[in-house]
Amino acid sequence: xxxxxxxxxxxxxxxxxxxxxxxxxxxxxxxxxxxxxxxxxxxxxxxxxxxxxxxxxxxxxxxxxxxxxxxxxxxxxxxxxxxxxxxxxxxxxxxxxxxxxxxxxxxxxxxxxxxxxxxxxxxxxxxxxxxxxxxxxxxxxxxxxxxxxxxxxxxxxxxxxxxxxxxxxxxxxxxxxxxxxxxxxxxxxxxxxxxxxxxxxxxxxxxxxxxxxxxxxxxxxxxxxxxxxxxxxxxxxxxxxxxxxxxxxxxxxxxxxxxxxxxxxxxxxxxxxxxxxxxxxxxxxxxxxxxxxxxxxxxxxxxxxxxxxxxxxxxxxxxxxxxxxxxxxxxxxxxxxxxxxxxxxxxxxxxxxxxxxxxxxxxxxxxxxxxxxxxxxxxxxxxxxxxxxxxxxxxxxxxxxxxxxxxxxxxxxxxxxxxxxxxxxxxxxxxxxxxxxxxxxxxxxxxxxxxxxxxxxxxxxxxxxxxxxxxxxxxxxxxxxxxxxxxxxxxxxxxxxxxxxxxxxxxxxxxxxxxxxxxxxxxxxxxxxxxxxxxxxxxxxxxxxxxxxxxxxxxxxxxxxxxxxxxxxxxxxxxxxxxxxxxxxxxxxxxxxxxxxxxxx
Amino acid sequence: xxxxxxxxxxxxxxxxxxxxxxxxxxxxxxxxxxxxxxxxxxxxxxxxxxxxxxxxxxxxxxxxxxxxxxxxxxxxxxxxxxxxxxxxxxxxxxxxxx
Numbered sequence: 001x002x003x004x005x006x007x008x009x010x011x012x013x014x015x016x017x018x019x020x021x022x023x024x025x026x027x028x029x030x031x032x033x034x035x036x037x038x039x040x041x042x043x044x045x046x047x048x049x050x051x052x053x054x055x056x057x058x059x060x061x062x063x064x065x066x067x068x069x070x071x072x073x074x075x076x077x078x079x080x081x082x083x084x085x086x087x088x089x090x091x092x093x094x095x096x097x098x099x100x101x102x103x104x105x106x107x108x109x110x111x112x113x114x115x116x117x118x119x120x121x122x123x124x125x126x127x128x129x130x131x132x133x134x135x136x137x138x139x140x141x142x143x144x145x146x147x148x149x150x151x152x153x154x155x156x157x158x159x160x161x162x163x164x165x166x167x168x169x170x171x172x173x174x175x176x177x178x179x180x181x182x183x184x185x186x187x188x189x190x191x192x193x194x195x196x197x198x199x200x201x202x203x204x205x206x207x208x209x210x211x212x213x214x215x216x217x218x219x220x221x222x223x224x225x226x227x228x229x230x231x232x233x234x235x236x237x238x239x240x241x242x243x244x245x246x247x248x249x250x251x252x253x254x255x256x257x258x259x260x261x262x263x264x265x266x267x268x269x270x271x272x273x274x275x276x277x278x279x280x281x282x283x284x285x286x287x288x289x290x291x292x293x294x295x296x297x298x299x300x301x302x303x304x305x306x307x308x309x310x311x312x313x314x315x316x317x318x319x320x321x322x323x324x325x326x327x328x329x330x331x332x333x334x335x336x337x338x339x340x341x342x343x344x345x346x347x348x349x350x351x352x353x354x355x356x357x358x359x360x361x362x363x364x365x366x367x368x369x370x371x372x373x374x375x376x377x378x379x380x381x382x383x384x385x386x387x388x389x390x391x392x393x394x395x396x397x398x399x400x401x402x403x404x405x406x407x408x409x410x411x412x413x414x415x416x417x418x419x420x421x422x423x424x425x426x427x428x429x430x431x432x433x434x435x436x437x438x439x440x441x442x443x444x445x446x447x448x449x450x451x452x453x454x455x456x457x458x459x460x461x462x463x464x465x466x467x468x469x470x471x472x473x474x475x476x477x478x479x480x481x482x483x484x485x486x487x488x489x490x491x492x493x494x495x496x497x498x499x500x501x502x503x504x505x506x507x508x509x510x511x512x513x514x515x516x517x518x519x520x521x522x523x524x525x526x527x528x529x530x531x532x533x534x535x536x537x538x539x540x541x542x543x544x545x546x547x548x549x550x551x552x553x554x555x556x557x558x559x560x561x562x563x564x565x566x567x568x569x570x571x572x573x574x575x576x577x578x579x580x581x582x583x584x585x586x587x588x589x590x591x592x593x594x595x596x597x598x599x600x601x
Numbered sequence: 602x603x604x605x606x607x608x609x610x611x612x613x614x615x616x617x618x619x620x621x622x623x624x625x626x627x628x629x630x631x632x633x634x635x636x637x638x639x640x641x642x643x644x645x646x647x648x649x650x651x652x653x654x655x656x657x658x659x660x661x662x663x664x665x666x667x668x669x670x671x672x673x674x675x676x677x678x679x680x681x682x683x684x685x686x687x688x689x690x691x692x693x694x695x696x697x698x699x
Binding site (some may be wrong): 257258259261262333334335337338341357370375378382383386387390460461462465466468469470471472473474475476477478482484485489490492493500588 | 604605608622625626629630632633638639640641642643644645646649653655656657658659660662663664666667668669670671673674677678679680681682683685
């Protein structure tokens with residue numbers, strides 16, 4: 001290490017570890033202090049490359065601070081403050097610890113200057129965020145958490161495979177920079193697959209609605225901000241201009257919209273709209289022009305705030321009423337009017353209404369598409385934004401706070417405005433959404449190409465009227481077809497069908513044919529093997545008595561000793577064992593890499 | 602609560618609200634068609650110069666999204682809520698934070 005450089009993630013990690021020691025009366029202040037310290041640390045970091053550590057054969061770079069990483073670091077630490085404020089009244093330390101580790105992982109990825117550091121924090125994100133799902137404590141959330149973890153482990157392995165192949169190729173080193181996207185290699189496709197799994201690009205997206213709909217009410221506020229946007233950052237950093245990302249992004253944008261029509265759970269609907277919105281950013285990264293990268297970053301920035309706000313609004317409904325399904329809700333405007341207003345502000349922001357944040361960010365990507373003369377990109381993304389307003393701006397508020405449906409008496413009685421801290425988080429997020437929409441230099445100055453952004457003017461009469469017409473007439477369509485949009489109490493099958501049903505097929509295979517084969521072979525051994533075995537056993541017995549016994553006794557003694565120690569290491573908890581197994585695997589891989597490198601020399 | 606009163610006030614006058622909304626829709630389309638108000642110099646395609654193009658785009662897009670998605674959903678994508686539930690039940694202890 002050249003000089004001491006305080007990694008922002010370290011503030012969160014140490015803060016999280018010390019949390020259980022903080023006395024109860026100081027806890028709330030402490031919970032706010034740590035994210036604010038993180039934010040302050042990120043504000044004070046000038047552009048530089050610091051935190052360089054030489055480890056074995058590698059140079060790990062923990063602190064690459066430049067324009068691209070700064071804008072992501074800024075918004076993520078800001079969101080950490082808002083998310084923690086939102087869940088401030090949660091008494092369970094473990095939930096705060098999990099979310100802070102998760103944010104630490106995400107920020108670690110943002111500032112990572114080499115692939116190994118990136119991968120390390122990438123996995124930290126997956127392994128800490130899964131607890132935000134498990135802590136909900138329902139049987140469904142346990143299953144959803146395991147699926148989430150398994151999908152992300154698979155994605156991590158693909159990413160690691162890509163990294164190892166890419167970095168060991170001649171002429172490459174471990175630094176994480178823009179790759180040669182004009183000549184993609186198989187290794188780059190593997191890295192891309194790892195990235196777009198986290199960005200939830202179909203068909204690798206089903207983990208997202210599955211998990212985010214099942215997480216705790218405040219866990220989803222964290223989840224919706226970090227995993228996908230870290231992946232967007234990684235795509236902008238490493239694979240900007242990769243052609244294939246453009247059609248993938250456009251498909252995503254529309255895919256989320258289609259599923260949102262069918263969805264009955266408000267948080268799953270919002271989750272499908274994350275896929276849709278991240279589609280814009282992935283398309284922006286794929287276009288790769290300066291304007292498009294600006295757009296992808298600006299949209300990620302705005303998205304983290306308004307999507308956090310939307311999840312806060314729906315989370316407040318879930319927290320107060322215990323319900324998140326449209327068929328169980330309705331008419332709540334009398335009980336939770338302010339939550340309605342905040343959610344509506346989130347809805348107008350995501351729909352890119354003039355004066356709201358989405359308007360000044362989304363349009364950059366659309367314009368970049370038009371400027372590259374990819375008209376289909378522009379038109380299809382505009383179509384998706386009609387769909388966005390249709391669901392998030394209209395369907396969510398309408399069917400929760402209005403609509404003809406009457407909730408159960410019990411739900412109705414429980415409904416009330418949420419605690420002050422949840423309201424405060426929603427107020428701050430709402431104000432920021434409007435501020436970004438009204439005062440563009442705030443966001444535009446932070447973008448990777450600020451000069452270009454300063455020349456971009458979203459508030460031209462043409463753009464305003466184009467947007468107003470699309471959105472208002474979408475609203476007309478919504479109210480005319482309202483009957484068709486009344487949600488049904490159903491779930492929609494998605495790509496997770498393959499592993500949820502496929503997993504069951506695998507279990508059946510293991511139980512039936514494989515077990516039968518096993519029994520058969522066992523029987524064969526018994527019959528065909530027994531006679532010769534008895535003969536050889538007699539010979540072996542004599543040998544055994546004389547020679548082996550002495551050795552075995554010694555061996556047995558030492559094995560018993562190891563077993564005694566292992567018994568303490570094995571705590572019987574599946575989660576812990578999984579994490580432990582993964583850590584061992586990671587160490588083995590690193591050891592192997594180092595060894596093979598040493599041999600190659 | 603004042604906000605709830607305001608919403609109630611508007612709901613009581615739903616007809617008026619609907620008329621005003623329709624008037625706003627018409628106004629937006631009309632203003633868009635006046636070159637002095639909206640400069641279409643930066644439009645990328647010829648179609649964008651047609652008056653009301655984006656209004657039709659928004660409306661038709663919205664209707665298409667609803668109808669096509671519902672059609673897709675009824676192909677068998679939408680299914681009963683307990684579809685995945687005949688899994689071997691290993692009920693963990695309840696730990697509900699809600």
